[in-house]
Amino acid sequence: MDSQQNHSTSDAKGGKPSPEIPRxxxxxxxxxxxxxxxxxxxxxxxIRFVIPPKVKEAVQNSxxxxxxxxxxxxxxxxxxxxxxxGILIRKETGEYIAFSAICTHLDCTVQYRADFKxxxxxxxxxHFDLTGKNIxxxxxxxxxxxxxxxxxxxxxxxxxx
Amino acid sequence: xxxxxxxxxxxxxxxxxATVAFCQEQGPASQVNSCISCHLEIGDELAVPIEGMKGxxxxxxxxxxxxxxxxxPTAGLDGxxxxxxxxxxxxxxxxxxxxxxxxxxxxxxxxxxxxxxNPRAATDQLDRYKTSRHGQLLxxxxxxxxxxxxxxGVHGIQNARDSRSSxxxxxxxxxxxxxxxxxxxxxxxxxATDQLDxxxxxxxGMALLERGDQAAPACNDxxxxxxxxxxxxxxxAFICGQCHLNNSxxxxxxxxxxxxxxxxxxxxEACHGNHAIEHPTDEMIGxxxxxxxxxxxxxxxxxxxxxxxxxxxxxxxxxRMFYADSLVSQAERAGMEVSEALFQLKDxxxxxxxxxxxxxxxxxDETSIITEEGLGLVEQAxxxxxxxxxEIQFRRKGLAVxxxxxxxxxxxxxxxxxxxxxxxxxxxxx
Amino acid sequence: MNTGAVxxxxxxxxxxxxxxxxxxxxxxRYDISGLELFFKKKEVPIHSHSLWYYFGGITLFFFVVxxxxxxxxxxxxxxxxEAAFESVQFIMTEVRFGWLIRSIHSWSANLMVxxxxxxxxxxxxxRSYRRPRELTWISGVFLLLLSLGFGFSGYLLPWNELAxxxxxxxxxxxxxxxxxGEFLLKFLRGGEEVTGxxxxxxxxxxxxxxxxxxxFLLAFHLLAVQKQGMSVPIAMxxxxxxxxxFFPNFLMxxxxxxxxxxxxxxxxxxLFPWExxxxxxxxxxxxxxxxxEWYFVFMFQTLKFIPAKIWFMEGEVLGVLAFAIAGVLxxxxxxxxxxxxxxxxxxxxSVIGVLVLVxxxxxxxxxxxxxxxx
Numbered sequence: 001m002d003s004q005q006n007h008s009t010s011d012a013k014g015g016k017p018s019p020e021i022p023r024x025x026x027x028x029x030x031x032x033x034x035x036x037x038x039x040x041x042x043x044x045x046x047i048r049f050v051i052p053p054k055v056k057e058a059v060q061n062s063x064x065x066x067x068x069x070x071x072x073x074x075x076x077x078x079x080x081x082x083x084x085x086g087i088l089i090r091k092e093t094g095e096y097i098a099f100s101a102i103c104t105h106l107d108c109t110v111q112y113r114a115d116f117k118x119x120x121x122x123x124x125x126x127h128f129d130l131t132g133k134n135i136x137x138x139x140x141x142x143x144x145x146x147x148x149x150x151x152x153x154x155x156x157x158x159x160x161x
Numbered sequence: 162x163x164x165x166x167x168x169x170x171x172x173x174x175x176x177x178x179a180t181v182a183f184c185q186e187q188g189p190a191s192q193v194n195s196c197i198s199c200h201l202e203i204g205d206e207l208a209v210p211i212e213g214m215k216g217x218x219x220x221x222x223x224x225x226x227x228x229x230x231x232x233x234p235t236a237g238l239d240g241x242x243x244x245x246x247x248x249x250x251x252x253x254x255x256x257x258x259x260x261x262x263x264x265x266x267x268x269x270x271x272x273x274x275x276x277x278x279n280p281r282a283a284t285d286q287l288d289r290y291k292t293s294r295h296g297q298l299l300x301x302x303x304x305x306x307x308x309x310x311x312x313x314g315v316h317g318i319q320n321a322r323d324s325r326s327s328x329x330x331x332x333x334x335x336x337x338x339x340x341x342x343x344x345x346x347x348x349x350x351x352x353a354t355d356q357l358d359x360x361x362x363x364x365x366g367m368a369l370l371e372r373g374d375q376a377a378p379a380c381n382d383x384x385x386x387x388x389x390x391x392x393x394x395x396x397x398a399f400i401c402g403q404c405h406l407n408n409s410x411x412x413x414x415x416x417x418x419x420x421x422x423x424x425x426x427x428x429x430e431a432c433h434g435n436h437a438i439e440h441p442t443d444e445m446i447g448x449x450x451x452x453x454x455x456x457x458x459x460x461x462x463x464x465x466x467x468x469x470x471x472x473x474x475x476x477x478x479x480x481r482m483f484y485a486d487s488l489v490s491q492a493e494r495a496g497m498e499v500s501e502a503l504f505q506l507k508d509x510x511x512x513x514x515x516x517x518x519x520x521x522x523x524x525x526d527e528t529s530i531i532t533e534e535g536l537g538l539v540e541q542a543x544x545x546x547x548x549x550x551x552e553i554q555f556r557r558k559g560l561a562v563x564x565x566x567x568x569x570x571x572x573x574x575x576x577x578x579x580x581x582x583x584x585x586x587x588x589x590x591x
Numbered sequence: 592m593n594t595g596a597v598x599x600x601x602x603x604x605x606x607x608x609x610x611x612x613x614x615x616x617x618x619x620r621y622d623i624s625g626l627e628l629f630f631k632k633k634e635v636p637i638h639s640h641s642l643w644y645y646f647g648g649i650t651l652f653f654f655v656v657x658x659x660x661x662x663x664x665x666x667x668x669x670x671x672x673e674a675a676f677e678s679v680q681f682i683m684t685e686v687r688f689g690w691l692i693r694s695i696h697s698w699s700a701n702l703m704v705x706x707x708x709x710x711x712x713x714x715x716x717x718r719s720y721r722r723p724r725e726l727t728w729i730s731g732v733f734l735l736l737l738s739l740g741f742g743f744s745g746y747l748l749p750w751n752e753l754a755x756x757x758x759x760x761x762x763x764x765x766x767x768x769x770x771x772g773e774f775l776l777k778f779l780r781g782g783e784e785v786t787g788x789x790x791x792x793x794x795x796x797x798x799x800x801x802x803x804x805x806x807f808l809l810a811f812h813l814l815a816v817q818k819q820g821m822s823v824p825i826a827m828x829x830x831x832x833x834x835x836x837f838f839p840n841f842l843m844x845x846x847x848x849x850x851x852x853x854x855x856x857x858x859x860x861x862l863f864p865w866e867x868x869x870x871x872x873x874x875x876x877x878x879x880x881x882x883x884e885w886y887f888v889f890m891f892q893t894l895k896f897i898p899a900k901i902w903f904m905e906g907e908v909l910g911v912l913a914f915a916i917a918g919v920l921x922x923x924x925x926x927x928x929x930x931x932x933x934x935x936x937x938x939x940x941s942v943i944g945v946l947v948l949v950x951x952x953x954x955x956x957x958x959x960x961x962x963x964x965x
Contacts, residue, residue: 027576034570038850041563045688049663053685059674083503108511123514125406138404140368140376496683496690496867553864556690560861567854574847581843585836587637 062158065098068150076112076119079157085109086146086157087119091130098157099132100144110143119143195237195245196226213316218323222278229264230254259299261308262290289388305349312336328386331369333379334360356380359437378404397428405429411521443479446520447472470525474532475516481539482509488546495553502545509538629817633837636823643713644821645848646706652849653703654809656856657741660696661798668748670794672787675750676870683867690864697865699856700742704886706852707735715924715944718931719822725925727815730808732922737805742884744797750790751868756881758793759785764894767907786873825936882958889954890914 065079065088076089078101085101089112099119101109108123118135119128126137133142149156200207214220219228227234232252237245246252256264266287268274275282286309290296295306312328319326327336338357340346347354360366360380368377383400384390392400398418402409412418412428421428432453433441444451447468448460454468489502512535519528617623635644667686669678682689711731714720720728747758762785765775781788823832835841883891893914897906920927930937 024580027573027580030569031573031577034566034573037566038563038570038853041566045691046659046663048687049689049692050666051687053687055681055685057681059669059677080500080504083500083507085504085507106514107507108514109508123511124408124518125410134376137406138376140374494866494868495864496680496693498684556864557861560691560857564854564857564861567850567857571847571850571854574843574850578840578843578847581840582835585840587833587835587840589831590634590834 062156064154065148065157066155068153068155070155071096074114074117078109078111081157081159087112088148088155088157089119089130092117096148096150096155097130098146098148099128100146102143103139104134104141104143105137105139194225194234195242196230196232196234199237199242199245210316215317216319217317218320219318258304258308259302261310262287262296262299265309286387289385292390293385293388294390305346307340311340328381330375330379331373333381334366334370337380356436359435363436363438364440365438376404395422395428397430401429407518408521411519415521415523417523441517443472443475443517446475464523467523467525471520471523471528474525474528475513475520478509478513478516478532478535478539481536481543482506482513485509485539485542485546488550489542492546492549492553495550497549497552499545499549502542502549505538505542505545509535509542511535512538630838631836633817633820634834635821635837635841636827637833637835638824638827640713640717640824643710643717645845646710646713647816648845649848649852650703650706650710651809651813652852653699653706653856656699656853657696657703658802660692660699663692664696665798670748670791672750672790675748675790679749679751680867691860694860694865695856698860698863700745701884701886702852702856702859704738704742704884707738708886711735712944712948716941717822717824718928718936718940719824720925721822721825721928721931722925724815724819724822727812727819728925729922730812730815734805734808734812736918737801737808739886740801741797741805742886744793744801746884747785747790747793748797749868750871752871752875752878753868753881755785755871755873756877757883758789759877760881760891761883761887762789764907764911767905767911769908769912784873825931825934828934885955888958889951892954892958 060082063079063081063086065086066077071077071088071090073090073094074092076087078085078087080086081100086098087101087110088096088098090096099110101111103110103121103123103126105121105124105126108121110119110121110126110128112118113120116127118130119132120126121128121137121139124138126139127135128139128143129135131142132145134140145160146157147160149158197211200211210226214226225234226232230253231250232246233250234245236247236250246254253264270284270287272284275284290309291300295308298306299308314327319329321328323329324331326332334357341352342354342357344354361370365377368374369379381389382403383392398409398412402413409429418428420426421431427435432445442451445453448455448465449472452468452472454464458464458468485502485506489499489506492499493503512531516528516531516535519531522528614623614627635641664682667678667682667689669675679693682693684690686692714728714731743758743761747754762776762779765779766772768775777783779789779792780786781792882888894907894910897910899906901909925932928937928940930940
């Protein structure tokens with residue numbers, strides 16, 4: 001860029017334009033523009049790549065399932081654990097518990113039933129108690145248990161296994 | 162014939178010694194029990210019960226020979242076997258086959274006595290047995306039917322929760338099959354003998370016997386154990402409903418219930434079969450070749466249309482799910498973020514499963530509520546899948562732009578080379 | 592300066608003022624007269640085969656791309672069986688432009704191997720390895736082998752189904768090596784089977800062992816090329832020919848080559864985005880369509896064609912042995928080719944070279960045309 005400026009000033013002073021000069025300018029423009037844009041289009045991805053993404057970890061072992069106070073007593077909330085559902089329950093005592101929300105029978109999503117005070121699967125009427133144990137209906141196994149930690153305003157659910 | 166006092170005394174004595182006695186046959190402790198010492202001494206056939214009692218649940222709980230067979234094990238120590246096996250002292254010996262249920266029932270029907278071993282122990286086995294086909298025929302003098310020992314064994318009985326027991330869930334089909342799959346043995350009765358083979362192939366048999374899934378029913382879960390008998394037609398839905406609650410409930414309030422009652426059809430079994438129950442398919446409903454509906458319903462009837470409608474709803478949802486799944490997994494393989502869509506597809510799968518259950522209500526309206534809900538989710542997943550795949554196309558365009566920059570640069574360099582070649586000319590060398 | 596503005600020649604000096612200023616700055620601090628002289632004096636011959644001179648530089652360009660993108664991928668990659676696939680998925684979905692960096696790394700690897708092969712064959716056919724460039728050739732052959740090692744170890748790292756089974760098949764080959772086969776297999780796999788241990792091992796090879804060796808070899812290779820200059824084909828030796836200054840004329844041409852290489856790389860990465868695949872399941876049966884990277888395919892195809900038993904030896908052993916001998920012969924080419932050292936290109940060697948090239952191409956084509964399992 002600087003050298004081009006030099007040319008224009010020297011041109012004005014010299015007053016004797018050479019046929020080579022516009023051509024040289026054109027070449028320098030193409031070269032400079034090409035360099036700049038190519039460099040920019042290479043650098044942009046590199047910089048954005050290096051900046052850490054929103055999700056910090058490749059293998060997600062924990063997730064913020066809810067905020068403190070979001071879940072009333074004796075209710076539950078189904079949250080997303082990657083592409084799989086989990087269920088966070090606030091017991092009548094105020095204690096939080098969490099399980100995989102995937103029914104062990106046919107993989108339906110389970111829910112908390114305030115009237116039963118335990119976990120229930122609507123697909124085939126499967127029942128699980130608040131330790132995740134299958135207590136009635138077709139589910140053959142207990143629900144996978146997650147651990148719950150309250151960190152500030154966040155209720156963090158972690159896979160124990 | 163009960164000897165509670167004597168039993169108590171003997172129990173107390175043996176509680177301390179019996180286990181040791183069984184472990185050390187020739188040890189001094191065996192001297193206390195003349196049953197054991199004599200039977201072992203004579204050997205052969207007579208030693209079999211002694212060997213069998215090792216690990217028997219009764220023995221491990223501290224009971225000895227006399228607790229069941231009576232007699233006086235202390236009396237025979239000097240070799241006087243008659244004193245030990247004195248009928249006056251309650252000696253029974255080998256109980257008659259017809260009397261075995263009562264023989265076992267002396268203790269097992271006594272809630273007070275049983276409570277001492279297990280507060281939750283059932284004591285209704287004998288009463289139930291009397292109501293079973295086995296019990297009824299036994300009373301009529303049929304000596305071939307099963308009594309307690311045929312299923313539980315004699316010496317060497319295990320707790321039913323012990324996996325070595327013949328009545329442990331995984332072993333029950335084989336145990337029942339010992340008689341019921343033996344066509345020769347069952348010949349006098351008008352009963353089929355293919356149940357065990359059928360069961361093994363069934364969805365329940367595969368779950369229990371191949372996967373070891375004890376939530377799956379064995380023979381006794383449908384037929385009862387001590388009170389075993391074929392369930393009557395109107396009970397079937399209740400029995401299956403023990404596990405398949407929703408299906409049973411929907412069936413009971415469906416038009417099929419009254420119709421089946423009138424026709425005396427065995428409810429669930431009418432469509433699904435009994436021992437050979439297979440995994441149901443979506444083709445069972447509808448008007449296709451494998452449809453079961455067509456066994457009763459003719460073309461032109463309302464039921465025929467409903468069957469076709471429900472089938473179309475389910476297969477429509479399935480087809481769309483398949484399409485969405487192929488889109489989403491294509492995007493996933495390509496490395497796109499589709500977890501939200503996968504989550505929706507999982508919920509759609511829930512809807513499909515619910516719709517399949519809903520079939521039992523036989524109402525096209527009710528199934529459609531569920532399938533429509535599922536279709537809504539599927540369409541969202543389809544959109545997500547499509548937009549992920551479009552994103553790949555968009556990226557290509559972005560790269561095409563940068564390719565343009567690269568080409569401009571290449572052109573610039575090319576022109577510069579031309580310029581340089583003038584400045585630093587190519588020369589000839591020798 | 593102003594006087595110079597009239598003539599085009601003077602113009603150049605004017606525009607290079609910045610350059611000369613920084614050169615003066617450097618000269619003040621370091622003695623760079625040797626380097627300057629070297630750049631001034633170095634010339635590159637121009638002839639009908641000059642095109643081939645660029646492929647070494649293009650290979651180097653792809654290598655640089657590999658180093659940069661490789662280091663970037665290292666920021667997020669995790670070399671364990673549990674997390675490798677997930678971390679690559681993470682790179683492709685969560686990290687911005689991760690899909691691009693990964694696609695570029697994968698494609699650049701392939702293009703690097705391709706460019707290296709072209710470089711090797713052009714050097715071979717021009718007999719550029721002859722005295723005094725024997726060591727340049729040998730280091731070059733080792734660099735090619737290293738690239739294959741990079742390719743083989745890197746292929747497994749995403750821990751997807753295809754890579755897993757290709758590695759399983761690929762490592763099985765070394766087991767047939769007489770005497771040390773078992774040991775080599777265990778050494779490569781980090782155990783009897785391809786497991787997470789293999790992954791960790793391959794990661795170590797890929798990002799530490801191979802780069803370290805590569806750095807030294809490459810430094811030697813480049814230094815030798817710069818010291819000895821470009822080789823001229825025998826037929827043109829000692830005859831009048833045209834030359835151009837290395838700096839800036841040839842370097843600019845090299846630069847153009849790199850830019851075009853970048854263009855090809857970007858175009859391919861755009862047209863065929865590198866897929867993530869399906870996570871490897873060591874206990875699942877091998878899926879259909881398992882192939883090694885294309886540059887290994889001709890060897891696998893050969894092993895398949897060899898009968899199970901030849902004479903008293905096992906076919907596979909014989910095949911592996913033959914490839915090993917071929918490798919040794921390849922390394923020793925400068926010493927075996929007496930004729931070119933004497934100043935005359937031997938016909939026979941060219942014929943052999945063409946045959947080998949045709950063989951590799953035909954075998955590769957066959958393996959892609961014939962549906963099969965490895």
